[in-house]
Amino acid sequence: MSLLLNQPLKLCFQSKPGLVRSSPPLSNGFSTSKLQTPPCTVIDADPCGRGLGKLFIYYHNESEYTGLEKKVAMDLVDIPMATIGSSHGWVATLKEDGILxxxxxxxxxxxxxxxxxxxLSPLVTLPHCQTQIVTNVSLSSSSPEDEECVVAVKFLGPQLSFCRPAQSNSKWINIRIANPCFYSSRVMFSKKDEMFRILGSGGHIIGSWDLHTHNQKPFQRLRFKNLPKLTKTKQELMDSCYKSEHLVESxxxxxxxxxxxxxxxxxxxxSKLKTKALMVFKLDDKGNAVYTQDIGDLCIFLSKSEPFCVPVSSFPGMMFPNHVNLADVGEKGYVNLADSSISARNTRIGPGYHIPPQIID
Structure with a gap:
């Protein structure tokens, strides 16, 4: 097996994931009486013939990598371009037939x-747009089989598309975004506002689209406050970096x-990318983006998947509060926000997906 990190690999095997009870109750309706898995990171698959492999994941309450009996297509973990995004534990693929x-x-x-x-329904490409390169995919609920679930797909360029997969005769609703600052941005779903939101390049403006009507709301302009004083060397380093901006909701x-x-x-x-800095800003309803080194009990998970937050107290002893966990193709690690320290290392392979907690019925 062609795994992993620049350190000895510890493996354990199990047929089913470890479960915990959430405590305290979660505001999205999950109760303490329901079992859920801790967050995990997709690591690799062990080839077992005919293009299949047994899935390896890392649960964030363990020091070892867990080998499951579950078999997956090897290209989902070995070929980064095989998947185009992930949300709520669902991965999206786009093959040559143009079907997502x-x-x-x-x-x-x-x-x-x-x-x-x-x-999903065949994609429809708007004039002067393209639908071959996808920025990311976002779901409004935990399963596309839910009747009211809306899937949003952000393509590189002006096009943003929505559909409801569980409804009969589901068709794409396609929107052309005029402002070019959104062309390379990612879409996320805000449960609090019942909207899909996109952060413009540079992080100074947010576009929002209503979940039900898909109408665009007025742009929200952000004002950055409480910015830290950086040394000249640190500022030059950050200026030389590839920068990406992400919205995440607790x-x-x-x-x-x-x-x-x-x-x-x-x-x-x-060639790989290595994390050199990370900054977190707390947003308010007035458009203020206040730099913070304290997000309290929360842990943010940032990867090729849609970002998510987890209350650490719901998973006692399983992860660190006030941290950001990172995963991408070629890198895995975390950032301690209190002192801005980075503990990350390059990996040889891995699709770069965090999977949020999954409820067990």
């Missing part, structure tokens, strides 16, 4: 023997955060 599919293959609690593959506290992720290209046999 949602799959639960990488979800550790989904069926081992009957994986779900949900094809469904337990109702807070919204803007995360700026700074990475620089390194060369270790192949």
């Amino acid at each position: 599919r949602l799959q639960d293959d990488l979800n550790p609690v989904a069926s081992y023997t009957e994986p779900k593959r949900i094809p 469904r337990t506290t109702g807070e919204t955060f803007l995360v700026k992720w700074y990475r620089k290209a390194v060369w270790r046999g192949m």
